[in-house]
Amino acid sequence: MSDLLQHFESPREVTAAAQRLRERALDLELTPSQVIDILERWGESLRGPKVDAIPGVAFLRLWLRRGTLEPIVVRELGIEGLNGEWREERTARLRAYPLGVIGHWPAGNIEIQPLLSLCCALLGGNACLVRVPAGLVVQTRALLEKLCELADGRALLERICIASFEHERADLQCAMAAAVDGAMIWGGAEATTQIRALPFPPWARLAVFGPRLSVAAMDGASWSGGPDRENWCRRLARDVWQFDQQACSSPQALFLERCAGGDLPEFAATLAAAFEEENRLHPRESIHPALTSAICLARASWLLDDSAHRALFPATPDWTLLLGAGSTVPAPTQGRTLSVLLVEDLLEPIARFDGMVQTLGLAVGDDAKEAALTQAAGRNGVDRIVKLGRMHVFGSPWDGADLVRPMVRLVRHVSASTD
Amino acid sequence: MNAALAAGIEEQIDAVLAAPTFSLEPAAHQARLLALLQSELTYAADRNERLRQYFDAWPSDYGAAESVAELPYLPVRAFKATPPLLLVGKEAIIRTLASSATTGQTPSRVALDAPTSRRMVKGVAAIASDFIGPRRRPYLVIDTAETLAAGGQLGARAAAIQGLRPFATEIVCCLSGDGAGEPRIDESRLADFAAKWGKAEVLAYGFTSVIWEHLVKPLCKQGIRLQMPNIRVLHSGGWKRLQDQAVTREAFAAGVAEVFGCATDRVLDFYGLVENVGVIYPDCAYGYKHVPAFAAVIVRDPLTLRPVDAGQQGLVQVCSVLPTSFPGFLVLTDDIAEVIRYDGCACGRRGISFRFVKRVPQAEIRGCGNIEMLRQRPPAV
Numbered sequence: 141m142s143d144l145l146q147h148f149e150s151p152r153e154v155t156a157a158a159q160r161l162r163e164r165a166l167d168l169e170l171t172p173s174q175v176i177d178i179l180e181r182w183g184e185s186l187r188g189p190k191v192d193a194i195p196g197v198a199f200l201r202l203w204l205r206r207g208t209l210e211p212i213v214v215r216e217l218g219i220e221g222l223n224g225e226w227r228e229e230r231t232a233r234l235r236a237y238p239l240g241v242i243g244h245w246p247a248g249n250i251e252i253q254p255l256l257s258l259c260c261a262l263l264g265g266n267a268c269l270v271r272v273p274a275g276l277v278v279q280t281r282a283l284l285e286k287l288c289e290l291a292d293g294r295a296l297l298e299r300i301c302i303a304s305f306e307h308e309r310a311d312l313q314c315a316m317a318a319a320v321d322g323a324m325i326w327g328g329a330e331a332t333t334q335i336r337a338l339p340f341p342p343w344a345r346l347a348v349f350g351p352r353l354s355v356a357a358m359d360g361a362s363w364s365g366g367p368d369r370e371n372w373c374r375r376l377a378r379d380v381w382q383f384d385q386q387a388c389s390s391p392q393a394l395f396l397e398r399c400a401g402g403d404l405p406e407f408a409a410t411l412a413a414a415f416e417e418e419n420r421l422h423p424r425e426s427i428h429p430a431l432t433s434a435i436c437l438a439r440a441s442w443l444l445d446d447s448a449h450r451a452l453f454p455a456t457p458d459w460t461l462l463l464g465a466g467s468t469v470p471a472p473t474q475g476r477t478l479s480v481l482l483v484e485d486l487l488e489p490i491a492r493f494d495g496m497v498q499t500l501g502l503a504v505g506d507d508a509k510e511a512a513l514t515q516a517a518g519r520n521g522v523d524r525i526v527k528l529g530r531m532h533v534f535g536s537p538w539d540g541a542d543l544v545r546p547m548v549r550l551v552r553h554v555s556a557s558t559d
Numbered sequence: 560m561n562a563a564l565a566a567g568i569e570e571q572i573d574a575v576l577a578a579p580t581f582s583l584e585p586a587a588h589q590a591r592l593l594a595l596l597q598s599e600l601t602y603a604a605d606r607n608e609r610l611r612q613y614f615d616a617w618p619s620d621y622g623a624a625e626s627v628a629e630l631p632y633l634p635v636r637a638f639k640a641t642p643p644l645l646l647v648g649k650e651a652i653i654r655t656l657a658s659s660a661t662t663g664q665t666p667s668r669v670a671l672d673a674p675t676s677r678r679m680v681k682g683v684a685a686i687a688s689d690f691i692g693p694r695r696r697p698y699l700v701i702d703t704a705e706t707l708a709a710g711g712q713l714g715a716r717a718a719a720i721q722g723l724r725p726f727a728t729e730i731v732c733c734l735s736g737d738g739a740g741e742p743r744i745d746e747s748r749l750a751d752f753a754a755k756w757g758k759a760e761v762l763a764y765g766f767t768s769v770i771w772e773h774l775v776k777p778l779c780k781q782g783i784r785l786q787m788p789n790i791r792v793l794h795s796g797g798w799k800r801l802q803d804q805a806v807t808r809e810a811f812a813a814g815v816a817e818v819f820g821c822a823t824d825r826v827l828d829f830y831g832l833v834e835n836v837g838v839i840y841p842d843c844a845y846g847y848k849h850v851p852a853f854a855a856v857i858v859r860d861p862l863t864l865r866p867v868d869a870g871q872q873g874l875v876q877v878c879s880v881l882p883t884s885f886p887g888f889l890v891l892t893d894d895i896a897e898v899i900r901y902d903g904c905a906c907g908r909r910g911i912s913f914r915f916v917k918r919v920p921q922a923e924i925r926g927c928g929n930i931e932m933l934r935q936r937p938p939a940v
Contacts, residue, residue, distance in 0.1 A: 249926025328929025350927030388927040424862060429874055429919045432861040433893050436634040443613040444637060444644070451616045455629075456863050474928060 144288075145281055145302045151315030154269075157301045158319030161241050161267035164298045171224035172213045172263050172544075178296050179204045179259060182287045190282040195383070196252035197283075203534065204259070212536040213263055216545040224265075226553065233555075236548040238265035239345060240321035245335050247327035247350065248273035249386040254280045256534055257324045258300060264548040267299040269320060271313075277304055314339055322547050326350055347546040349539045352388035352498030353472055356528055357486050357513070360399025362503040363407050372503040373414035375529025376478075379501060380459075381418045382532050385474045388539070389499045389524070389532045392472035393479040395489045404482060405450075408463055411480070412452045415459040419476075424458065431475045432457045438473040467492055487516055495521035498539060501528040564602055565883075571595045572678060572880050578852045580685045581908035585901065588910060592855055593627050595880045596888055600630065603886045606646045610886055628857050628866050632876055632889035638667035638834050647672050647884045656833040659715040659766075659796065667834055668712075672884035675836065682837025682881050683722035686851050689908075690827060690841045691726070691791050697756050698727035699749075699790075701765025701774050703734045703742050715833050716766050719795055722839070723764050734773055742769070744777050753785040760789045763819075766796035767828070771806060775814040786820045795829045795839070799918070830915050834890050837881040840915075843906035847899050848913050854879045856911055858898045859891070872897045872916055893919045 148154050183204025191197050202208060213222050217236045220227040226235045242261035246253040254276060258268040272280050280302060287293040305312045317323070317338030322345045325335045329351045336348060356379070362372050379391050396402070435457045442449050442462040450463040460477040462470075467488040470479045483489055490500070490513060500517045502525060504510045514525045523540035526533065536543040575595065583591075600621050604611035614621060617631040624630050638644060643655065651672040658667040671679065700707065706717050707730075713721065724730070733749040736742035765774065770792070778784075792815050801811060812826040819825075829841035830848060840848035840856075850856045855878035860867050867873040875896045878889050895916040904912040 247926040249928075327927050330929070351929055353928055383926070383928075386926040386928050390928050392928070427862050429861040429895060430893075432864065432874060433634060433636075433891070433919055436632075436864075436891055437636050439616075440613060440634050440637045441640075443616055444609045444640065447608055447612060449612070453616070453618065455618045456865075457861070472928065 144284060144297060144300060145277070145304060148303055148305045148312055151311050154303065154312055154315040155319050157303070158241050158269055158316070161269060161299060161301055165238065165240065165265070165267035168295065168298075169224065170262075170265055170295060170299075171222070172217065172265070173210075173222045173224075175262050175265070175296065176206050176209045176213070178287075178290065178292055179209060179262070180206050181290055182293065182296075185286045185290060186283065188286075191286065194251050194279045194282065196250065199532075199534070200252045200255065200283075203256070208535075209259075209263065213544060216536060216542045217548065229552075231554060233553050234550050235553070236264065236545075237551050238267075239547050239549060240266060241319065242266045242268050242547050243316050243320035243323045244268055244270040245323065245325045245327065245331070246270070246272065246276070247331065248275050250326075250383055251276055251279045252283070253326055254302070255283055257326060260543040261322070261324060261547045262296060262299060263544045266322070266547055267301075269301050269303055269316060271303045271305065271316060273307070274304070277302075317344075320344060323347070324349070324547070345546055347541060349541075350388045352523075352539065353392050353469070353496055354389050354499035354501065354531055355393050355395065355469060355489070355493075355497050356391040356501040356503070356531070357395040357489070358397065358503040358528075359486065359505060359509060360397050360402055361505045363396050364399050364402035365406075368503075368505075369407070369410055370414070372528055373411045374417070375503075375527075376411070376501070377414040377418040378529055379531040380415070380476055380478055381422050384424070385476050385478075387532060390474070391478065391499075391501055391531060392474070393469050393481060395467070395481050395483050395486055397486045398482055398484055404463060404480075408450075408452055408461055408480065411478075412459075412461060415461070415476070416454075419458045427457060427475070434473050435460060435475045435477055438462065438477050442479075469493075469497070486513055490516045490520055490522075493517065493520040493522060497522050499524040499526060499531050501526055501531040503528045564598060564605075568595070568598050568602055568883065569674065571598070572853070572883075575853045575880055576678065576681050576685065580689050580851045581849055581910070583852050583909055585910045588852060589627060589855070592853075592878070592880060593624065593630075596627060596630055596878065597621060597624065599880060599883070599888050602883070603646055603888070607644070607886065610644070627855050627878060627889075628859075630889055632878075632891045633886060635667065635832070635834055635890050635892045638669060638885075638887070638890075639665045641665075643668045643670050644885050645670055646886060651884065655712045656718050656836065657712055657714050658833045667832075669833055669836060669882070669885045669887060671836065671882075675882045675884040678881040679837035680722070680725060682851070682853060682879075683839055684725045685853075686839050686841070687723060687726065687793075689851075690843075691762065691793075693726075694760070695726055695728045696760045696762050697752070698723065698730045699752055699761060699763040700730055700732045701734065701763060701770050702732055703736045704732045705736065707732065715796070716769070718833060719766070719831070719839075720764055723762065723793065726762050734769070742773050744773055746783070749785070753787055757786060758789055761787060761791070763790055763792045765792075765794055767794045767798060767811065768796060768800040770794055770815060771801055771811060775811075775818055778818040779814065784818060784820055788821050788825075790819050790821050790825060792819065792821070792826045793829060793841070794826070795831055797918075830894075832877070832890075832892060834887050834892075835877040835879050836887060838877065838879050843904060843908060843912070845904060845906050845912075846914065847904055847906070848896075848915065849904065849906075849908040850910050853881055856896075856913060858896050858913060867898055869898050869900045874919070875913075875915075895919060 226233040453460040465482040652670045734742040735745045812823040816823040831839040857876040858873040899912040
């Protein structure tokens with residue numbers, strides 16, 4: 141493990157680590173199928189007191205199964221790509237080769253993101269230099285220790301270096317960028333903009349995920365009453381709670397389609413009960429004071445801005461429902477603060493989406509309606525349209541882009557004997 | 560509006576202002592404030608529909624509250640709203656105070672009518688006199704005359720300077736400038752003031768960063784030392800600029816004491832914000848801040864928003880019964896403070912003692928869902 145987790149102090153150390161990774165990756169070629177074998181065993185091993193408490197581990201266990209990963213590889217690289225074989229294409233043949241060393245800059249808000257990111261690059265046969273935010277070092281270490289315990293874990297561990305250094309160390313950030321052949325960058329607006337501006341080599345390929353926000357929507361039948369309403373509210377609460385509403389796939393607003401018999405205060409009470417229950421099951425252990433301030437401000441501003449606005453919230457900053465009408469996505473507050481907005485037609489807010497919306501979580505009973513909403517959302521920049529309760533299910537494509545394919549090169553071979 | 564309620568509030572505020580400033584028994588102080596603040600919230604709800612809506616949405620009924628901590632509070636940034644939050648007609652406003660927002664930020668603005676303005680002066684005077692004595696004395700303003708000459712809208716610097724006017728026999732501003740560029744020290748005016756008042760009791764006030772940048776640093780550079788051992792230097796305002804230069808509170812006090820030729824305990828830091836009109840929080844001899852009879856401070860745990868125990872830190876809520884022209888009764892600030900104890904400071908002042916820790920750092924990483932910067936992009940042409 142000591143080789144795996146490195147605290148860097150100088151640019152030279154970063155460059156040397158990248159060089160070692162490149163050499164090890166060149167030493168031994170691993171096909172995606174071989175990588176999946178090891179990842180699956182790693183996933184099975186992710187149990188125990190140190191890892192069970194890490195948010196997202198249950199999902200990671202499922203995601204690392206062959207049943208999840210193989211379809212991703214097959215869709216992105218083709219069935220031949222699974223075993224590192226050439227694919228015939230008319231007079232030529234194609235094969236995926238790794239880019240080399242991939243630099244990973246995961247966001248600080250999702251505990252399992254460093255591992256999700258590096259797994260995508262490993263599936264492409266790459267080595268990984270991962271700069272883990274200070275707040276995630278302990279969790280990342282605990283998860284990788286399980287890989288160390290596997291008999292064949294070494295084949296992957298040799299391709300991984302977890303880099304720990306302060307975010308402000310521009311010299312180390314620059315050295316890391318200069319030493320990699322590709323990058324997977326995750327995070328908010330400020331972070332991704334800064335990282336994209338680093339001095340990557342001209343051949344490096346960058347895959348940037350985020351910043352985005354997500355939105356939920358319910359048709360009249362789903363929210364106005366009936367047996368499903370409580371169930372939808374529970375699913376929405378789960379989507380809000382996961383990652384403390386700070387992920388790009390976290391719903392920040394819920395649009396409700398007006399309908400006869402729809403009673404907003406009654407629905408809000410049901411949703412509040414679901415939020416309260418989710419909070420009981422998953423209470424916060426800490427909060428940044430700036431987020432508390434932002435939550436208090438959101439509550440006050442919403443109610444002081446418009447006499448038609450209403451809100452529900454407890455005395456704590458645990459959750460907030462801001463109730464009103466309108467088809468514009470309000471500026472997100474995060475911190476489990478959900479804007480609930482009535483609209484005449486769900487197509488109205490979707491028509492206003494501008495590419496900022498990543499995921500649309502739907503509670504819609506009618507298939508034709510869902511198809512129409514999906515079509516409109518896809519045309520207006522939304523990359524994922526899913527059922528409420530599944531907004532965070534990580535898969536390929538993500539943000540409208542493949543996860544493995546961007547970190548490989550497709551090499552084309554035209555035989556010398558072909559005329 | 561219930562005129563009887565307004566009259567009753569006015570009467571109660573005057574009574575609280577007339578009470579001993581720092582010697583009320585804490586439980587009695589809280590009970591008195593609670594009743595008055597509940598009346599003021601009803602007064603505010605009657606006069607501002609949206610405030611009533613906010614109070615209605617509060618998770619508990621403020622009328623049934625058993626402590627000040629249960630009452631609905633406004634976050635300090637709610638005072639950045641345009642137009643400013645008002646409880647009186649525009650025609651009653653005689654002055655607007657604006658906070659010292661940093662570049663690019665919107666300042667808070669609070670509107671004062673004549674009664675609120677009068678109480679503001681009384682409040683500051685009551686607090687300051689407890690620390691520096693009630694006597695009038697020459698007043699050295701470490702700022703420019705232009706800062707003081709503001710019209711209807713008064714900045715935080717000018718408001719603080721004006722707040723100490725009741726202690727002045729004469730006022731001398733020792734910086735010059737037209738407001739366009741950086742102010743410069745007016746050495747001859749300062750030398751004249753020092754020569755005239757020498758060892759007399761003198762009051763001086765300036766913004767912390769202004770004193771350091773435009774008085775201490777230039778005088779030190781030129782090797783100028785004044786002989787004013789009985790001066791009282793009060794200062795307030797943000798420390799950020801000084802922290803950027805790694806100037807500690809101790810270094811600041813030592814620098815000021817050196818140029819004035821006084822002891823460091825003659826340099827008094829106070830905390831205050833324009834939204835909390837009429838209340839300032841100077842450090843006592845033990846370095847802690849205290850709350851006067853007409854105000855309260857609650858330090859809230861950011862996780863629960865409940866008051867913290869002694870020895871713990873949290874978000875500062877300031878409370879004041881003084882304003883009736885704007886809803887500045889209960890204000891949750893963006894500052895962090897530590898409660899030292901809830902009563903029994905060795906300085907003898909009763910009630911809570913606390914120390915300011917820092918502003919809440921706003922540079923927070925909020926992950927891949929943080930689109931804040933992109934939302935600021937200009938509209939497409």
